[in-house]
Each structure stands twice: as C-alpha cells, then as structure tokens.
Amino acid sequence: MTNQPLNRYLKEIGRLVGFDALETIIYTTGGKRITQQLPKYELITTHIARRSFATNQYLLGVPTITIMEMTGHRTEKAFMKYIKVTKREHAQKIREIWNKQKEHPFNNILKIANPKGI
Structure with missing residues (x-):
C-alpha cells in the first residue's frame, strides 16, 4: 500500500497552515551531492x-x-x-x-x- 495520496494531503495541510520556511536538504544521487531548498511543507510525509x-x-x-x-x-x-x-x-x-x-x-x-x- 502506498501513502502517496495521504502524503499529498499532508503537504497541502502544511502549506495551508503556513509551514513555508525554507529548509535546506542535502542528498546524494548518482554519485553527485545535491543541495536543495524546499518549503518545509514539501518535506512532510506520513513517516515524518x-x-x-x-x-x-x-x-x-x-x-x-x-x-x-x-x-x-x-x-x-x-x-x-x-x-x-x-x-x-x-x-x-x-x-x-x-x-x-x-x-x-x-x-x-x-x-x-x-x-x-x-
């Protein structure tokens, strides 16, 4: 079972309540270090x-x-x-x-x- 629809709802709720401060995330993909800034609501998942x-x-x-x-x-x-x-x-x-x-x-x-x- 996937939590994708629920995760989308959680992100929308986060956006609506103003969790919009930018967060810096760093990850590695394909051997490259990637740095991104995203609004906090984009990072909300069921696991979080x-x-x-x-x-x-x-x-x-x-x-x-x-x-x-x-x-x-x-x-x-x-x-x-x-x-x-x-x-x-x-x-x-x-x-x-x-x-x-x-x-x-x-x-x-x-x-x-x-x-x-x-």
Whole structure:
C-alpha cells in the first residue's frame, strides 16, 4: 500500500497552515551531492508525522512504554533512536522531573542508596 495520496494531503495541510520556511536538504544521487531548498511543507510525509507524534508525546511526558505501544517499537533503545530529542530538550525534561520530585509529599522519605547499608 502506498501513502502517496495521504502524503499529498499532508503537504497541502502544511502549506495551508503556513509551514513555508525554507529548509535546506542535502542528498546524494548518482554519485553527485545535491543541495536543495524546499518549503518545509514539501518535506512532510506520513513517516515524518509518525516520528513527530512520538517525539512530541515523549516531550509532553507520556510514558515511553505507552508511546512504544502506539508506534510498534519493541525496545526502548530503538525508540530513543527513533525520536528526535535534543540534548537541551533532555535536560529540560530531567529538570521538570526533579522539580516535580521536590513537590512530592513523600520527598522527605526518599533515600540515597548507600553501598554499606548505613
């Protein structure tokens, strides 16, 4: 089954909502390096939509295992390679988690692991 009609609709939706910033793409064909500038909406495909969905859900805090169930990824390692999250976004995510932990009513019972059991 081909996604060509759906990809055309996605491109049209992207155009209508104003995804028209130029993006530079570089690829090789026939041994030649080609550089093109295209409006962002021209680059939208079902695969990009799926990857964007997974990335955005992850950044919103949806549990990884839940997103993996929807995307069909079997391992978290494969899933983490699939989504596009920057180092800065990872840092923001951990900061959010730590801030939530500070507010947790049981924060005073959280312990630091001690190898000697003291």
